[in-house]
Amino acid sequence: MSRGLVWSSLKLKSKVDAGKGKENGAPEVLPATSDHSMVKWGNKLLLLDGNSKANSDSMIVRFIDPETHACGVIETSGEAPVSRGGHSVTLVDPVACNFSEVFCIIFLCLDRQTPPAPRFEHTAAINGDRYLLIFGGCSHSIFFNDLHVLDLQTMEWSQPEVQGDLVTPRAGHSGVTIGENWYIVGGGDNKNGCPETLVLNMSKLAWAALASVKERDPLASEGLSVCSVLINGERYLVAFGGYNGKYNNEVFAMRLKPRDASRPKIFQSPAAAAASNSIGQDLASEIDALKEEKKVLELSLTEVRAENSRLAEKIDEVNGTHAELSKELHSVQGQRVAERSRCFKLEAQIAELQKMLESLQSVENEVQLLRRQKSTLEQEIERNAAQRQGSGGVWRWIAG
Template identity: 55%
Template sequence: MEVNNWYKELAYDQWAPIPVSGMRPPARYKHAATVVDEKLYIVGGSRNGRHLSDVQVFDLRSFIWSSLKLKANAGSNDSSASQKTFPATSGHNMIRWGEKLLLIGGDSKGSSDKLVVRYIDIETLQFGVIETSGSIPVACTGQSATLVGSKVLLFGGEDMKRKLLNDVHVLDLECMTWDMIKTVQEPPAPRFDHAAAMLGDRYLLIFGGCSHSVFFNDLHLLDMQTMEWSQPQIQGDTVSPRAGHAGITIDESWFIVGGGDNSSGCPETLLLNMSKLVWSVVTVVKQKDPLSSEGLSVCSTLIGGEKYLLAFGGYNGKYSNEVFVMRPKPRDSLRPKIFQSPAAAAAAASVTSAYALSKSEKLDFRQLEDTNSKPPINGHPMDDISVKVETIKEEKRLLELSITEVRAENTKLGGEIDELNNVHAELSKELQSVQGQLVAERSRCFNLEAKIEELQKLMESMQSVEEQVQALRKEKSAIDQEMEHATTGQRQGSGGVWRWLGGGGE
């Protein structure tokens, strides 16, 4: 079977393990992962308290694991040039930049006070440290690093002294310069092991994570134009607090996988519609499934023109080294409702204001006509009326847009209802068929019971016959013994006569 066909035969919105040929890499968690040219790259991680330094590659076409043998860049001036192996690292981030994999932060032996950016060149198989400048963040682990164009947004984490962070830094990949962003309004509480995503090029979303005593399920939003934090109202399914989860975006859908609270893992795969801020549960796995783990990774990849999710590793009482794949169901992308222009975003408020205005001033079109027929005083009444008319027209236009959206949503729901009705009809037919089979099986069981009863009666009669046969055999045996005795006595008598006669003859 072709690889593309194997992927396309997967059920929508369901995780499935990928069959692996040959050896698997060591199980781990808190590693970093990304996909390049249909190959899944896994770097570092932790297992049994020990950090790992290997680089593993899983070919998504051959289903075979291999290990990269890296060498230090001999022309580099950094201290890593003297190292023969890539530093063992855990709790870091990895971002693809050209033909290089950039590894940001994390905990490794001999970490400096400042955050280190390392690289792996997947063409030359060389590694090294990238020299950065500017307002370099402190060394940390469990932070989030989100790529936006040619910039990386770094948020939160825990420094080497276990101090929790909630500041925002930006790394310009063009010049490798760090800047610290000054934000306004209330930021998220300091945290680590959270998830982050970007909506477009403007909004940074932060979800979940934990402090040293609290696990979070809150969602925060940072407007990158105004640098203003907010905590928007969320709709949809209730999500449980978690840390160590992984997230990946496909269009305006943000998929959240795994995580936990140190006592149990989170078995549900969540989806946040980022334009509407609505949570929904995509699928649920078993409680002890590798996908219900902390410290796992999730990536997306394009295979045969279709996007898939890939998950690897994690820990939930047991370390995992399995690769899972999910084929997301295509989802409609309606026009955003909360991240629109200021006029559209304030449509509801405008409608409310218009209603209050009409109630207080008793403004209707007949009054407008009467007023228009009167000469204006200093031009103000006419000007005010014109403004009010334009306001009402704008509100009408916005209401029509909202009605169009509602109709589109109703059409979509109607299609889903029709699909559910068709499924219900098919299930009803299948149920009737199964009920018919049950009736036939019951009739067959009744017939078998009747035959069994007849056989039992026959066996009882055969037992009686057997007893009669045994009695006849005993009678026959007794008769045979009597006949044998009689025959033996006759032979003995005859023999004695012949012996006597013979003796006399001598």
């Protein structure tokens, strides 16, 4: 898991003598290079030879000043060694010593315990002035990601269990130690570059990824170099060169976060080795348990994803129904407005009719009165008629 550190490119300024340009046969200031060596010398970084398209017959020493961003070629005296690549260099105060010129054979009792398989293009580091650590590298057919430790007191090899992030096999990488931390940059397996910048806590034997770049980035190439410098009181890693299908001459720097230093642990004695194996077994069982838990979680995740898919379908269906209901609601609301307008008109008509009915009631009352008067009049007429008939009969009787 990346810790959030970032590499940044340094823009360098060439420092060339006025009378020694390319036309005078002077070497290129900073050509694209791989398989070189880099060592800190004072406030400068020295680059010793390596492979490039601008190879020369003799070794060329170049420099980079990380504070001023200047670079150039250092003029050396004496007979220069022949040009080479893949060599190593260390600083023997105050002289830089090229170990391609020094042949030292040390018999390390390699029959004790299990030495690492034969390899090249690996990295090595010293921890606590006692332990020699070997990481990665390759044979002619195999790339390694293993870690081997040689106890320089007992002259015994061991391959301790390591913790932390997974580390891919690589060769052609570069490393530098700062305190108990061993920083690894670049490398590859002839197919892909290694994009992670790694750090190994040599006391805890734990790997961690600090940063990551793209696989075709110069920092993910083979044959690059890395060194540690102080710039304005802050610790930086500075990387240069490498080959990933083409030679690179870019310089990159990464500021490290300050960390608390801790004392190195002695982990290669027999008792410590047994303890390490016991811890390794416990870790293996814990890893198995975590794998089982991971399977259960993955199964649960699959079920949750399926349920989410079903819910998404239901949500789509509900959304479709909601859209149809919304359309129907708008239609009903329109009809409601029309009906409300019609109701208002009907209420107005009813009010008019009620007024008319009120006037009709008074007419009805007058009609009833007239009917009663008519009935009374008719009764009087009938009585009068009857009286007249009775009166005429008497007179007729008298007259007869």
